[in-house]
């Protein structure tokens with residue numbers, strides 16, 4: 615544990631280098647998202663309880679990504695970046711620095727795993743690009759490397775870690791995370807997402823090879839009143855029964871009412887409620903940023919998550 619004058623410090627993994635993944639000024643997933651979150655957090659009355667940790671890029675991550683996605687894909691992203699950049703699909707941009715930044719983002723997720731296990735307390739990875747749409751075949755939907763899935767596999771290499779659960783509350787289904795994890799009985803994946811929406815996966819009948827996947831599509835317009843019964847009666851029992859040694863939350867914040875990329879009606883402060891529920895299950899939670907495109911709502915929602923962690927101490 616690391617203590618501040620007012621209590622336990624909550625690790626926040628962040629680097630200004632994450633701003634260098636340049637998707638262009640009009641792209642929804644642009645650097646300003648992180649800047650907005652950093653500014654919002656610094657204004658919080660508990661900001662001195664945050665322990666800002668700068669990740670360093672780990673060696674050999676290309677191989678690690680290659681094992682779960684493909685080496686051919688990793689090489690393709692690298693070459694695209696070295697050539698000055700380009701697009702993987704209509705939504706997914708690779709700039710000159712994106713390969714290095716995406717590997718640094720993944721490093722931050724892995725550092726986050728280490729820190730959560732070491733301190734036995736929650737941490738937050740404030741990184742980009744996001745990852746939950748990146749499949750074994752390659753990147754898509756703003757995502758390059760499958761951060762949460764790779765972090766879960768990494769955690770399983772640690773002594774005493776036999777089961778890892780991933781809860782994905784981004785408004786979009788994490789098709790990439792599911793794709794990479796659904797065959798592994800040591801990983802559970804649970805997603806709440808807007809039904810009949812991008813990327814078109816995440817049906818209730820997708821249960822994973824071992825019953826280790828739970829998809830909970832939600833009707834457009836859902837607010838906390840609709841979210842909570844599903845959270846309490848389906849998400850929590852599923853996670854409890856699985857009994858993970860580490861919980862990874864793919865923390866996207868695009869289900870807020872203000873977010874223009876989707877049609878849900880959560881308020882930023884609602885994420886404090888969801889976070890408290892998770893903390894009731896375990897303190898060993900790694901939150902990692904996925905989506906969230908209304909800068910103001912994103913900043914407030916991340917703050918609500920971290921505020922709930924800090925106030926739980």
Ligand SMILES: [Zn+2]
Pocket residue numbers: 784785786866868904905906
């Ligand atoms: Zn999303």
